[in-house]
Amino acid sequence: MIKKPNQTTIIASGHAQYSVKGSDIVCAAFSALITHTVNNCINVTTTDKNGTITAMISDSERIENKTLLSAFENTVNELISQYSQYITWC
Template identity: 65%
Template sequence: MIKVKMIKKNNKTTIIANGHAKYSAYGSDIVCASFSTLLTHTINNCTNVSVSDEGGVLTAIFSDAKSVENKTLLRAFENTVSQLVRQYSDYIMIIS
């Protein structure tokens, strides 16, 4: 299961993600592919982002989360992850 956590504090948002959906065989897992594409798109198109990927845990820190562009992309990320959770709750979850 993919586990996603978003921490919002002041002008900083942190996304922590780990796990594998196991919806389908490796290479054809649409849940993993959807989430990976969404996360990569968000990271690549925001500014002031630092990323670490250690031990299967990806941590992305968005230092300017309230800029118009970043705020829009982070809101879209959150909304789309919520849609994925509604459709595939056995394979992806948001943790608090």
């Protein structure tokens, strides 16, 4: 996550390689998490290019966005604590 004043950008790419595509629980968990976050934040611009998802959230200090982004960050950190060899922050 890239945090700037009142703007947060999430860039995600790659495959966790915990298991084969289609049955990888780490990828599934992260995919559900980012989809939920992006779909529920307000003022989001997304692109999906060559397997890299970029979501730019404007108004990241707005209470709804701030709550969702905090939950996103906490949950990603929990995934990292359990599956650190398969998922990382960059």
